[in-house]
Each structure stands twice: as C-alpha cells, then as structure tokens.
Amino acid sequence: QVSLVDSGGGVVQPAASLRLSCAASGFDFTNYPMHWVRQAPGKGLEWVALISYDGTNTFYTDSVKGRFTISRDNSKNMVFLQMNSLKGVDTAVYYCARGIVPERGGFYFDLWGQGTLVSVSS
Amino acid sequence: EIVTTQIPVALSVSPGERVTLSCRTSQDVSDRLAWYQQKPGQAPRLLMYSASTRATGVPVRFSGSGSGTEFTLTISSLQSEDFAVYHCQQYNNWLGTFGQGTKVEIK
Numbered sequence: 001q002v003s004l005v006d007s008g009g010g011v012v013q014p015a016a017s018l019r020l021s022c023a024a025s026g027f028d029f030t031n032y033p034m035h036w037v038r039q040a041p042g043k044g045l046e047w048v049a050l051i052s053y054d055g056t057n058t059f060y061t062d063s064v065k066g067r068f069t070i071s072r073d074n075s076k077n078m079v080f081l082q083m084n085s086l087k088g089v090d091t092a093v094y095y096c097a098r099g100i101v102p103e104r105g106g107f108y109f110d111l112w113g114q115g116t117l118v119s120v121s122s
Numbered sequence: 123e124i125v126t127t128q129i130p131v132a133l134s135v136s137p138g139e140r141v142t143l144s145c146r147t148s149q150d151v152s153d154r155l156a157w158y159q160q161k162p163g164q165a166p167r168l169l170m171y172s173a174s175t176r177a178t179g180v181p182v183r184f185s186g187s188g189s190g191t192e193f194t195l196t197i198s199s200l201q202s203e204d205f206a207v208y209h210c211q212q213y214n215n216w217l218g219t220f221g222q223g224t225k226v227e228i229k
Binding site for chain 2: 043044045046047059061095100102104105106107108109110111112113114115
C-alpha cells in the first residue's frame with residue numbers, strides 16, 4: 001500500500017529543536033522529490049521545504065531558511081525535517097508530501113502523510 | 123509572489139445541490155492549478171491538477187475549469203462525504219502558493 005507516515009512532532013519551547021521523520025512505503029521512493037508542507041491552526045497550507053530525488057538539491061520558504069534542514073535517506077525510504085531555533089509562528093501540523101513535477105516545472109502533491117503537530121510555546 | 127485567493131471562505135450547502143468554488147491568482151498561471159480536499163483531522167487529498175484533470179479515483183461529480191487567473195471547482199451533486207475544506211494551489215512559479223481554503227458545510 002502506498003503511504004507516507006509522519007512522526008516526531010511535539011510541544012517545545014521557543015528556540016528549541018525538533019526533528020520530524022516521514023516513512024514512505026509502497027512506491028519507488030527514489031523517483032520522487034519530497035516536500036514538507038505545514039498548516040498553522042485555522043490557516044491555509046504553506047509549502048516549507050523540498051528535497052530532490054537524490055538529496056543533492058534542497059529549497060526552503062524564506063521564513064525557515066537557515067533554521068530548517070530537509071534531508072532524505074533513500075536506503076531507508078525516509079525524509080526528515082530538522083527544525084532549529086523554533087518560533088511560535090512555526091506552530092503547525094507538518095505534512096510530508098510526495099511531489100509531482102509536471103512538464104513545464106513547478107510541483108503539486110499527490111500523496112500526503114497524516115501530519116504531525118508541532119507546538120512551540122513557553 | 124503569486125497570491126492565490128479563494129472565494130468564499132465558507133458556504134453552507136444542502137446534500138444534492140450543485141456547488142461551485144472559486145480560486146483566483148494574482149498573475150496568469152495558465153492551467154497550472156491543483157485542487158485538494160481536506161476532511162477534519164485528515165491530510166489533504168489531491169482532487170484535480172492542470173486545472174481540469176481529475177486525479178486517480180476522484181468521482182466524476184468533481185470537475186475543474188478555468189485558465190489564466192480564474193478557476194472553478196464544481197461538485198455537480200454534493201454528497202455527505204464531500205463536506206470538507208477545499209484548497210487550490212498554483213504551481214506556475216517555483217514556489218507554488220495555496221489559497222486559504224473554502225469550507226463546505228452542511229446547510
């Protein structure tokens with residue numbers, strides 16, 4: 001069965017760190033770029049980070065650059081999001097998502113994890 | 123940055139009614155728009171891409187249309203399982219942006 005399973009969320013204080021994990025199964029993981037997308041309470045979806053098929057290229061939304069790091073382990077079909085210097089505005093449900101790159105570039109998401117809640121509060 | 127706006131934020135609909143949701147982008151994105159359905163406590167599910175192509179397994183009562191800056195998602199006859207939040211996402215530029223979502227509630 002094709003699936004993504006997110007884990008690693010929790011309640012942390014501002015400036016703390018957290019590492020999210022996403023386990024993929026049921027498809028050829030190395031064929032897809034992978035993303036993290038977040039959703040703050042009562043808000044819309046926001047793309048956070050992207051990692052290429054082989055992990056050599058990564059991209060981030062401006063608000064997390066320098067604080068978050070996306071990585072992947074293709075031998076274990078896993079993708080990670082290391083989050084440092086967390087702020088209250090980072091409070092959200094974080095979803096791992098499989099990216100589809102259409103012919104003319106850009107990306108949309110055809111498979112999502114169930115999400116993991118990150119709450120940053122003092 | 124391309125701003126993506128969904129109208130309305132919420133609407134109340136009776137089962138069996140036809141529903142039309144709107145998504146607008148601040149710049150021309152051609153047909154490079156996706157729609158997602160999100161039920162409470164669940165992850166989003168891809169419904170539509172390239173503005174009008176249904177994703178695998180999506181019922182035919184869902185249809186998408188539009189190009190440029192104006193897009194619509196239509197549900198021809200709303201079923202009980204369709205009450206959810208619907209998000210649109212443009213992917214014409216590198217950093218695709220989402221609308222804030224439209225919540226379809228039971229009337």
